[in-house]
Amino acid sequence: MLAGDSSLIPIAGATDVLVHWPGNLEAKTRSYLDLSGLGELRSMQWADDTFTIGALTTYWDVICNEQCAQAFPLLINAARQVGSVQIQSRGTWAGNIINASPAADGVPVLMAYDATVVMQSCEGIEEIPLDEFYFGYKQMRRRTDQLVVAIRMPRRAHDVEIFEKVGARRAQAISKIGLAITHSQDGWRIVASAVAPTILRCKAIETLLEEGSPVRSPDDLMAAIAKDVSPIDDIRSSRLYRERVLARILYHDLKGIVPSFV
Amino acid sequence: MSDVNTMQIEFTLNGTPTKVDVAPMDRLLDTLRYALGLTGSKEGCGEGECGACTVYLDGVPVNACLVPTFQVRGCHVETIESIPHESLDAMLTSGATQCGACTPGVVMTACWLNRHPELSKTHSVRELMAGNLCRCTGYDGIIDGIECEQRTKSSTL
């Protein structure tokens, strides 16, 4: 169906689509493709070296999964900070990726776990690393005939796993800044949200960590942060706040973990 | 204006098989309130923030303002109208309701977490209730009512 009509919008939990629906006259003119009948997409599969979650898997599904809590604790951590239980029970990880909000809560942790996006179309299956999936504000490497069917993550041993969400209140807030940090034998992954047109890996910070350059205060991170992100002033916060808080969280959370942070 | 494009949806509502004609993207909240006359679920925001429209979809709390009605076909939907009055005694005593506008949603989430004591191993009551905004009680009346009910339940087990 997606191949036949490029304007169709696939929907799963609909928690983004229906926000302010009655007054959203423009949204009502569009066509939607309901995925909720595709029960086989609501799944979690554990292989020896990968963990795959189907596109209709909700946050709540993951929160309730004990194996997930062991192997991918940041997924649980982030999921619990998405909206409320009422949203967690409907919202899907794949929907979070495809809605492409720069402030999404699910995407940073997936990216920090090196997730890939698995898409299917009449032409076959394509798998794209999540950190290469976005190329601009709400711009994605998904053709309109492709449907995201799963998200896959490699199973690795991590010695650092951190997720920080900075919202206007503790629960139920849209992120002003999100930060996911992991470290494994494959190196550092520093993923930031709400500080750029897309969620992204902070490569300059990662390099700084890999190289072990000394960091003595949050200020020492500002140059790398300036290379990585480009936050804006908006209704929820300011550019200055986002830059500085990103630096302060990075500094304080890594101090004591990373020898070069002193 | 939607009669050109309506569909019949069948689902189980508060235990009763139900059929209703809806436009494709009608919100479950509107269907419940205006098509089926179940006005217990309230609209507080229309954006999934306040939780006043909380209902159970296959046993789990959801915001009815964010559910397209057609997605509940074949599902079990339970609303505040299904909650037995005797289960609300503790909340009545503790002062869980004041103006009452958020209350049906609050009660739905509260009853759900009282039915799932295992959640207390991982979650605090305050975290689980965070999806129900209340502007009157300051939440203490609500939390006290839930905790009182939990104590009563665990002592009678």
Added chain:
Amino acid sequence: MRRLEGISKLTGQMQYVDDIHVEGCLWGMTVRSPSPRGRIREIRFGNAVDWSQCVVVDHRDIPGPNEVFLIERDQPVLASDYTRHIHEPVVLIAHESREVCRAAVADVQVIVDEEPAALEYRVLPKPEEVQRGNDNVLKTLKIEKGDVEGALANAAHVVEGVYETGAQEHVYIETQGMIAWVEDGVVITKGSMQCPYYVVNALKHALAREESGVRVIQAPTGGGFGGKEDYPSHLALHAALLALKANRPVKMIYERSEDMAATTKRHPSRVRHRSGFDAQGKLVAQDIDVAIDGGAYVTLSPVVLSRGIIHAGGPYACEHVRINGRTVLTNSVPYGAFRGFGAPQTLFALERHMDVCALAMDMDPVELRRINLIRDGQTTATGQVINDGTDRAAILDKAASLIGLKSKCDEHASFNATHPYLRRGTGIAVFFHGAGFTGSGEVALKSRVRIAGLPDGRVEVLTSSTEMGQGALTVFTTLAADRLGLEPKDIIVAEPDTARVPNSGPTVASRTAMVVGRLVERACDDLQQRVGLDDGARGDVVRDAIAMWHRNNEGKALYGEAIYEKPPGINWDDTNYTGDAYGTFAWAAYAAEVEIDLRTFSARVTDFVAVQEIGSVINETLARGQIQGGVVQGIGWALLEECVQERGAMKNCQLTNYIIPTSDDVPPIRVVFLENPYEYGAQGAKGIGELPMDGPGPAIANAIAQAIGVSADVLPLTPERLMTMMDSAHV
């Protein structure tokens, strides 16, 4: 007694205005001004809808004066040729389908030739922005006692400070809503409201009708907090105009974003303090300047200002006081009543300032407060002698010791010295809140209550005071039952329907239990007299006497009645703003413990104690609920709730972007009541509804200032604002 309507609310059976099904009802909606100020040149109707199927109302359809009846009559029901704020109502549309109605509203363009808008109340307007007098000042008020300049000149210490607070949105969970219809020539409106007789007056005036031609019924009201004090008059007028033109019932229910954008908010404020102290820290002079943003029309701003300045000097004894107040017109959506009504703003300034003074004089903040607290026989800023026997120092000490102001001091200091980024602190505020209308307000209201004795011996309480969550229904039932010795089931509280109930005044100003409740008691006494009993009669005797009266007077109605009488010795001079501003004050000390995360600059309240003397407690659960709810609203105002303004309108008008506390953002609120019965309040009660809004702001700001050494002189203390404050504190 447990909340009487509690089960009906807990089970979702309570029928709010949007739940009421009305056969043949149209949906009504509002076309609003896109501009803060200018001449309306044209209203353009598009072709997206079939206009012949829509009912359209504009200012030409108003039968009477195009004025919303309130303190002044400067506000139009519908803008005609001129608009003074964004979202001002211009055109009304009704249609059977809500969907079509929405499309129709979107299909109307209001074209305005814009003129320079005044958007800043803190500075003098530019000449081209002046719209009232020569400075846009809507109202000034002044309190003066003693010789302030002389006392300041001789003071050992003079401490100055400037304090600001932002607008606050009510966020009652039920949005504004109204149904209007015409029955036998009478215009009837039913909806969510606090003050049915305000609506009656507004309908009479703009619809040019006699009182018999209008009828107002309060529907169950899902929260008000002042937001449903004056605004329902607008909505009732709008719905009535549509219903009159359509000749069909019309229902108007605001969506959340419209409600947040178009209805009133708490007044933003700036308060300057200049305080003189003697060498021992005794307050010798207070020079206070209060400015509030009134928005585009007068609305209730003069009385908000009045309560604001009367509370500005606080619960302290000071011989030389000058308080200047003004409310200024701006082209913003008009500000209005919100729990506390000006007092939270001025008490924030005062109580934050007291900590600033303590620091400047190197004194303990509790000690500074204790030595200056009013003692019996001393006077407030207006010269009101306080003589109620309340131990105000005990209230202060109780709150200080419960929060651990002293005991936790060392613990916090060592925590703060060692933790890499968390900082903890405690703060306190002591304050008072006058219950009931200000000055001669209660006398002017002449509130009336009736108690009907029914043929079966039960009684019915008839008032226009509304239940909006605060517990009026339960309290009135308790009062009548206790007074007559009847069971609660023998008491009916009438639906506030102006066709049946007398005008017991508006449901505002913490006056319902104390003032109206007292009238309920007196009307019960009157009823007893009318059936030949004395005040002491109770229970079956009363019931039997009522039934007997009916047997002897078949077909007649039996009423006991009471009209407000000023307590003896209360005198207020409205010209000089001196005398007894309120019949009584409730006294309180609130204390907060906070934790600030220096990574994110965010502050969170980790403990909160609210100690207050409120006369007698009529219903402990209800009273505690009022305090806890008010405190959490105050925590929101102090830390989270910011109205982002653009061209005089709220930009973040969604619950996603206007942040109120969730259950996970606040600690349990510890409440302590100290009782000291007030002779002229029902069962000895004082008003408490507004009190809890006053304390959290300054207590939290003081705690934050103590923890991280910032000025904390502006609310809300959002992380972004704290970041800026820390920058300036540490340069």
